Amino acid sequence: MSAQAGPDAKHGSANSARGGNKGIKEVGADRKEKTQGRSATLLIVPTMVVLAVVILYPVINAIIMSLEHDQGLDPVTGTFVAGGFAGLSNYAHWLFQQCTDPSGATVSCPPGTLGAQFWGATGVTFFFTVVTVFFETILGFWMALIMARAFRGRSVLRAAVLVPWAIPTAVTAKLWFFIFAFDGIVNTVLNTSILWTGSEGPARAAIIIADVWKTTPFMALLILAGLQMIPADIYEAAKVDGASTWQRFKLITLPLVKPALMVAILFRVLDALRMYDLPAIMTGGANGTTTLSILVVNQIRIGFNSAAALSTITFLIIFIVAFIFVRFLGANAVESASGGAKGKIK
Amino acid sequence: MPKKISRMLLPVATAATFALLLSACSGGSGGGGGGGGGAATENLDGRGPITYVQGKDNSDVVRPLIEKWNAAHPDEKVTFKEQSDNADQQHDDLVKNFQAKNVDYDVASVDVIWTAEFAAQGWLQPLKDTMAVSTEGMLPATVKTGTYRDVLYTLPQTSDGGMLYYRKDLVPTPPKTWDEMMSMCPIAKEKGIDCYAGQFAQYEGLTVNVAEAINSQGGTIVGSDGKATVNSAEAKAGLGNLVEAYKSGNIPKQALTYQEEQGRQSFEDGKLMFLRNWPYVYNLAKTDGSSTVKDTFGIAPLPGKDGPGASTLGGHNLGVSVYSKNKATAKDFLAFMTSEETQKFYSTQGSLAPVLESLYTDPTLVEKLPYLPVLLTSIQNAVPRPVTPFYPAVTQAIQQNSFAALQGTKTVDQALTDMEAAINTTVSK
Numbered sequence: 001m002s003a004q005a006g007p008d009a010k011h012g013s014a015n016s017a018r019g020g021n022k023g024i025k026e027v028g029a030d031r032k033e034k035t036q037g038r039s040a041t042l043l044i045v046p047t048m049v050v051l052a053v054v055i056l057y058p059v060i061n062a063i064i065m066s067l068e069h070d071q072g073l074d075p076v077t078g079t080f081v082a083g084g085f086a087g088l089s090n091y092a093h094w095l096f097q098q099c100t101d102p103s104g105a106t107v108s109c110p111p112g113t114l115g116a117q118f119w120g121a122t123g124v125t126f127f128f129t130v131v132t133v134f135f136e137t138i139l140g141f142w143m144a145l146i147m148a149r150a151f152r153g154r155s156v157l158r159a160a161v162l163v164p165w166a167i168p169t170a171v172t173a174k175l176w177f178f179i180f181a182f183d184g185i186v187n188t189v190l191n192t193s194i195l196w197t198g199s200e201g202p203a204r205a206a207i208i209i210a211d212v213w214k215t216t217p218f219m220a221l222l223i224l225a226g227l228q229m230i231p232a233d234i235y236e237a238a239k240v241d242g243a244s245t246w247q248r249f250k251l252i253t254l255p256l257v258k259p260a261l262m263v264a265i266l267f268r269v270l271d272a273l274r275m276y277d278l279p280a281i282m283t284g285g286a287n288g289t290t291t292l293s294i295l296v297v298n299q300i301r302i303g304f305n306s307a308a309a310l311s312t313i314t315f316l317i318i319f320i321v322a323f324i325f326v327r328f329l330g331a332n333a334v335e336s337a338s339g340g341a342k343g344k345i346k
Numbered sequence: 347m348p349k350k351i352s353r354m355l356l357p358v359a360t361a362a363t364f365a366l367l368l369s370a371c372s373g374g375s376g377g378g379g380g381g382g383g384g385a386a387t388e389n390l391d392g393r394g395p396i397t398y399v400q401g402k403d404n405s406d407v408v409r410p411l412i413e414k415w416n417a418a419h420p421d422e423k424v425t426f427k428e429q430s431d432n433a434d435q436q437h438d439d440l441v442k443n444f445q446a447k448n449v450d451y452d453v454a455s456v457d458v459i460w461t462a463e464f465a466a467q468g469w470l471q472p473l474k475d476t477m478a479v480s481t482e483g484m485l486p487a488t489v490k491t492g493t494y495r496d497v498l499y500t501l502p503q504t505s506d507g508g509m510l511y512y513r514k515d516l517v518p519t520p521p522k523t524w525d526e527m528m529s530m531c532p533i534a535k536e537k538g539i540d541c542y543a544g545q546f547a548q549y550e551g552l553t554v555n556v557a558e559a560i561n562s563q564g565g566t567i568v569g570s571d572g573k574a575t576v577n578s579a580e581a582k583a584g585l586g587n588l589v590e591a592y593k594s595g596n597i598p599k600q601a602l603t604y605q606e607e608q609g610r611q612s613f614e615d616g617k618l619m620f621l622r623n624w625p626y627v628y629n630l631a632k633t634d635g636s637s638t639v640k641d642t643f644g645i646a647p648l649p650g651k652d653g654p655g656a657s658t659l660g661g662h663n664l665g666v667s668v669y670s671k672n673k674a675t676a677k678d679f680l681a682f683m684t685s686e687e688t689q690k691f692y693s694t695q696g697s698l699a700p701v702l703e704s705l706y707t708d709p710t711l712v713e714k715l716p717y718l719p720v721l722l723t724s725i726q727n728a729v730p731r732p733v734t735p736f737y738p739a740v741t742q743a744i745q746q747n748s749f750a751a752l753q754g755t756k757t758v759d760q761a762l763t764d765m766e767a768a769i770n771t772t773v774s775k
Contacts, residue, residue, distance in 0.1 A: 073466060073572070073735060073773070078495040080466050080735065099771035102573065111750070112743035112768030181608065182600035198547070198602040199753070286548030286749065301437070301738040302772070 059315070062308045066090050070303030083305060090309035094118045114299050117290055118310075122317070125291045127204070128279075129272040132211045136268060139212065140219025141261075147220065148227040165217040173281035176210040180282070203287040207278050214278075215271070219264055226260025227253070258330075266325045273318045292317070385447075385668040386468070390476050392672040395423045396452035396679065399440070400662075402431035407696040415682055422675040424453075433457060444469040444667065452670040453679055455662045456500045458491035458730065459737050464665065465494040466735035471666040471673060473498045479680055487728040488701045492663045494733065499665060501680050503689075504698040506660030507724040508544075508558060509717065510646045511613060511621040511631070513639065520646035524562065524587055527620060527649045531596045534619040540598040542591060543609045544622035548749040551605055553731065553741045554658045555622065556748045558648060560584035561729040562655035567769075568732035568740060574769035576744075577762045586758045589751050602752060614639060622648060624660065625699060628717045647723040657728040661699070699725075736773050743768035 067090070069083025092098050097116055099109040109115035147158050164172070179185050180196035187193055196202045230253065238248050276293035279285055285294040292314045299307040400408060408426055416423045427450075429436045437460060443451045444467065456464060464470045473479050473492075479501050481489045492500035510527075512520045516537065521527035531541035544558075545551030557567060565580030575581075591597045598618075601609070606623060610630065613621040614637040621627070628645065631637050648655035664683055666676045682688060689700040694714050699721055705711055706722035732740050743765050751761035 078466055078735075079468050101767070102770045102773075107767075107771070110767035110771060111764045112746040113739070113771055114742065115771075116768075182603050183611075193600070195600060195603055198600070284547070284549045298738070298742065301434075302736070302742075 062311055062315075065305050066309035066312050068305045070305045086305065090306050091313065093306060094310055094313055114295060114302065117295060120288070121290045121292050121295045124204075124288060125273055125275065125293075128208065128211070128275055128291065129269055131208050132215070132272050133265060133268050135208070135212045136216045136219045137261075137265060139216045140264070141223055143216065143220035144223035144227055147224050161217050161220060163217075164214050165221075167214070169214065169277045170281060172210060172214050173278045176206065176213075176278075177282045180206045197283050198287065200288040203283050203289050207282055207289055210278055210282065211272070211275070215268065219268060222264035222267070223257060223261055226257040226264075229260070230256045262325070262330055266322065269325065270318060270322055273321060274314075386471055389671050389673050391674045392670070393422055393675045394672040395425065396670065396672050396675050397425045397427050397450050398453045398455075398679070398683075399427045399429065399443075399451050400455035401429045401433070401436045403428055404431065405696040407692055407698075410695075411683065411688060411691065415679065419675075419678075422672070422678075424679060427451075440464070444669070447669045448667075449669050449671050451667050452672060453676050453683075454665050454667065455503070456665045458488075458659055458661050458663060459741075461492055461500045461663060461665070462494045462733045463735045463737060465497075465499040469668060470499040471668050471670070471676075473501060473666070473680075477666070477673065477677055479677060479684075483703055484701045485703050485725050487659055487725055487730060488661065488663075490733070491659055491661070491730045492665075494735075500663030501665075501684055502661065502663050502701040503684050504661045504692060504696075505701045505725055506624055506699055507657040507721055507728050508554070508622050508648050509625060509628075509657075509720055509724055510648050511623060511627060512644055512646060513616075513619050513642055514644040515642040516619055520644060521620075521649045522653060523651060524649045524655070528591060528596055530619075537619075539616065540601075540612065540618045541596045542620040542622075543597060543601040543604055543612065543618055545605055545609065546588075546592075546597070546601045546749075546752060547603050547605050548745050549605065550741060550745075552749060553744045556585060556588065556744055557658050557729070557731055558622070558656060559588050561658070562648065562650040563587070564651065566729075567744065568734050568773075572734055572736075572773050574766040574773075576769065577766040581762055582758055585748060585751060585762065588748075589754075589758050592752050593754070602749075613643070625715075625717050625721055626697065628715075629697065645717050645720045647720060647727065650727070654723055654727045657724040659725065659728045659730050661701070734773065736769075739772035740769050743772065 067086055067088070069086040069089070071080040071083050073079070074081045089098070093109075093115055095118070097109040097118065098106050099113060099115050101107045143161055147154065147161065167175075177197070180202075181187075182193070182195060182198075184196075186196065194202050196206045234252055234256075235248060238252055243251070274293050275291050276297070279289040279291055280294055280297075283289045285291075285298070292310075296307055296310050296314060299310055398408070398412065403409065403426075408428075412424050412426050429439050437457070440451070440454055440456070440460075444464065456470075461470070465472075471477055474497060479498075481498065481501070484502055485505065488502035488505045489498070492498055492502055510520060514520075516533055517530055521530055527542065534541040544555040546555060560567060560576070560581045561584070563580045563584035565578050565582075565584050566575045567581070569575040588597070592599075592601070604612075606627075609618070609621050609623060610627050612618040613623075613627070614631050614634055616638040631643055632640055634640075648657050650656060664680050666673060666680065670676050684701070686702060686705065689702055689705055690708070690711065692698045693700050693705065693711055697715065699715075699718070700706070700711075703722070706718045712718050731737070734740055747756065747761040747765040747768065750756040751758050756764070
């Protein structure tokens with residue numbers, strides 16, 4: 001079934017953009033559902049098993065690990081010993097910034113520990129996400145509108161737009177690192193002497209610029225795919241009816257491209273929430289650019305169990321954000337595909 | 347039906363999306379406690395083929411050496427396992443394989459700052475009793491980097507230390523003390539160039555520079571019991587020197603973004619009078635086409651309080667895995683890889699500084715690496731970076747707090763108080 005749903009889903013999602021055909025059931029569908037259901041389950045089982053192995057197991061393992069203390073040093077032998085059951089103290093460590101001082105008392109984590117950086121890193125991560133996705137959406141939409149038109153050299157333009165996306169992020173980051181160096185291109189061209197990677201505001205700006213440059217093509221491409229599913233005759237009909245360009249954009253393009261747009265934004269938000277390589281290479285997380293992922297990686301080198309707790313927290317944060325998107329903002333990455341196919345298949 | 351499936355699939359498919367997110371996070375699993383207790387007494391007289399693990403062999407020194415070894419030991423052949431050239435990746439690769447008790451990681455090249463961590467995990471074979479190896483003639487500071495709790499775990503192979511590069515056309519005699527160097531800064535100002543720079547961006551290089559500043563004033567960072575000792579008058583004077591110099595402009599403001607390369611660039615461009623850097627800069631500044639200081643720079647030991655300053659140590663040591671099956675062979679290989687002849691080869695072929703004191707005055711080597719005598723002074727006065735199994739956390743505490751002090755968002759006192767507290771909370775988990 002899922003094989004059929006693929007091509008049909010495209011039309012489906014466009015047609016059902018307003019969710020019009022939800023809950024409609026055809027006569028006689030019940031019996032068909034039963035027999036199909038069994039084979040469908042059989043077909044899905046291998047996938048489910050693979051998913052369980054590669055997703056469920058690591059997630060559960062991480063949660064189990066997060067309930068144990070990091071290994072501590074045996075003061076006599078000087079070797080590491082397992083930390084033992086910790087309950088939720090690893091989570092408290094991050095959420096309430098609780099550390100243990102040499103006398104064994106719980107104190108708030110002093111500056112310079114990773115524990116003290118959790119909320120800062122969360123804030124930075126969301127700041128980057130909101131700002132970069134905002135700019136990427138606006139610019140991506142604009143680029144998609146241009147690319148959707150028929151003109152000479154369109155394929156050249158499409159290829160050119162894709163170049164930043166095709167470059168590995170690590171290379172991009174190194175590139176921008178040099179561009180934003182003190183005697184780099186930016187300072188030379190602007191005739192300024194800003195420490196781009198040496199102070200908070202400019203460092204964040206530099207990372208945002210690099211990220212927008214890199215991922216706008218991705219947005220543009222996803223939106224372009226959405227635009228191309230809108231049948232041209234709708235526009236023709238609207239033109240005949242005398243709709244202005246703005247009206248056509250507002251009343252036809254926007255609503256019909258919305259499902260694709262929401263999916264694109266969802267992908268980008270999830271991607272941006274785990275941003276790692278750009279700040280890691282450009283600033284190393286200095287100057288208020290430590291994201292949650294950087295914090296996790298730093299913590300892994302210090303203690304696995306606290307790192308597992310932090311990963312789990314990060315996972316939950318991203319899960320909640322994605323849930324809000326899917327549930328309330330109608331980013332139907334999953335439902336529009338199968339839901340839309342419903343009417344067509346039968 | 348499709349609706350039912352879609353409902354069933356929704357959580358799975360959503361989970362699939364998130365699995366991608368997690369993939370970055372679940373890299374290191376199962377960090378079981380120090381497990382090597384029993385393994386350290388096994389296979390001590392085992393002989394047979396072994397594997398040598400090291401980071402990328404950029405100047406092609408390891409392969410010829412291993413060929414030479416293999417020709418002489420046909421029954422105990424060494425296989426070379428080459429890692430990436432990124433230190434963090436090398437570290438994580440070693441951790442992963444030691445955790446898995448991999449018997450194929452017999453001998454490993456260990457960065458000087460990892461010894462304590464690996465030893466505390468019980469992954470390294472103590473080099474004592476039947477495994478004892480000679481450290482005779484090696485510079486004492488380098489042997490210290492391989493020692494954890496008075497037991498030698500890794501054998502020094504190559505060393506590295508900081509040196510002061512200076513413009514001898516502007517300052518005929520190099521400064522011996524920090525204060526003297528600061529008093530020379532007006533000369534740079536007159537010429538319109540910057541006075542002093544090291545590595546002050548927030549990364550490992552900052553730890554190196556701050557540790558040198560603190561050690562040079564007689565301060566320490568971590569005591570022998572692993573507790574912080576950084577909140578002292580000496581440490582305050584050390585960090586205070588850097589902060590003061592930054593405030594007064596003797597350290598230019600862009601130095602806060604400097605790693606090794608940016609400082610070297612500025613020095614070679616003739617825009618910097620004093621530079622603290624590693625020996626690798628010497629050959630580049632002499633031969634780089636773009637270098638404007640080829641004949642006008644000199645080198646000196648780092649300036650200290652009353653005489654030469656305390657450099658931190660770089661370099662690599664060799665350790666034997668407790669899980670190795672052929673430890674007797676590994677021990678012989680260690681001796682081979684640290685022999686005088688091998689070290690000469692390392693120095694001439696790979697430009698890596700030796701650990702044998704006598705080689706620093708060897709005429710043929712000095713001809714090839716003219717900085718060796720200066721480097722010797724540097725290493726003789728060197729203090730290893732904090733020897734603690736919690737090094738990754740300790741270096742974070744140093745970097746973040748000293749960077750804040752340099753930026754001026756924290757006083758030196760506050761930075762040292764925070765540094766002390768941060769180190770103590772991480773070591774008392």
